[in-house]
Every structure is written in structure tokens, then in C-alpha cells.
Amino acid sequence: MCQSVTAGKTLATPATWYVDDIDQIVEEFALSGVELARYDRFEHNAKGITPRVGCIAWFQDPHGNTFALEAGV
Template sequence: MFEQTKAFSGFSVDDIPTAKRFYGETLGLKVSEENGMLQLHIAGDRNTLVYPKDNHEPATFTILNFPVDDIDQAVADLTAKGVTFEQYEMTDAKGIARGPEGPPIAWFKDPAGNVLSIIELPAT
């Protein structure tokens, strides 16, 4: 039934203008706004909908993973832009988890508290 449907993901935030600045300026994504909602134009032709919600509660799981070639450089670049990386038991001082069970990954939050990550994956 849905095999040909171009499904897309979405998540809520508590402040659209702040989200637009963060995703557009801090993360450098192409962002458009229509009807009070944002579209994040992400590579691969699968836009992500960002919508306002008065009683927004941040996602406690990772809602977007951004693959990068060099996680150390990406962490440095984002830190310079004011992004703070989460510190967990398995992360190093930079906030990067480097374990035997997967590729290097670092988590951070958007201004609405939603969890995002950068993950070092080989270019394909």
C-alpha cells in the first residue's frame, strides 16, 4: 500500500524562529518555512517537517543522525558555533563515543531539547 509513498519524518519544537536559526545558521541546512512550519531540506530528497507544539516535550531519543567524514573536525566546528555535546559514561571529553560496538558518534540537542547526533560513517 505505501511502497511508492515518499514518506517523511517530522518532530516538534517549542519555538519555530529559534529552530529556523539553529537548523539554518548553526547546522547550515537549507530551511524553508510555510504555514508556520519548517522543512529541513536534507540531502537524499527526504525533507523533515518541524512543527510547533505548545506543550512540546523534547524527544529523549535521537531524532536525526548526521553522517560526517571526520567526527573530530565536526565536533570542533559545531563547538565553535556554540553547540554543546552531551556527556555520557561512554563519551570522551569532547562528547564522542568511540566504542567497539559501532562507529564514533556524538550527541547534542537542538534549542527545543531534541536529541541529534553526528556519526562518523565512511563516504559512499
């Protein structure tokens, strides 16, 4: 497998998955050992979910790329 030279270096979120039940997925992630990313400039609940227009939770892959889960209102 060929790794990208930019893997883990982008400040952008390369992919977001829109989900119906973000709480359930975050709980499943936690049970699988996935830690959510927390950013100082955003408010997070105890699970690590950020309330916005809907809700969003960020996580990183082993290369440092940040991905998101988002649920509507």
C-alpha cells in the same frame, strides 16, 4: 510557524547525520557554541565523542530534541 506539541519530549534521536570527519565537525560545533550532550551510561572522550563501532556525538536543539553525528570505523 507552528510548533509540534511533542517538540523536545521524545527520548529518541530523530535524526543522525553520517559524517567522514566527526572530529572536525565537533570542533566547528564547539567554535559555534554548540555543546555536546553527555550521558552517564556512555564513555566520552575529552571532546564529547563516544567511541562505539564507529564514533557518535549527540547535541540538542533549543527545544531539547537530541540529534547525532556518527562516523564509521
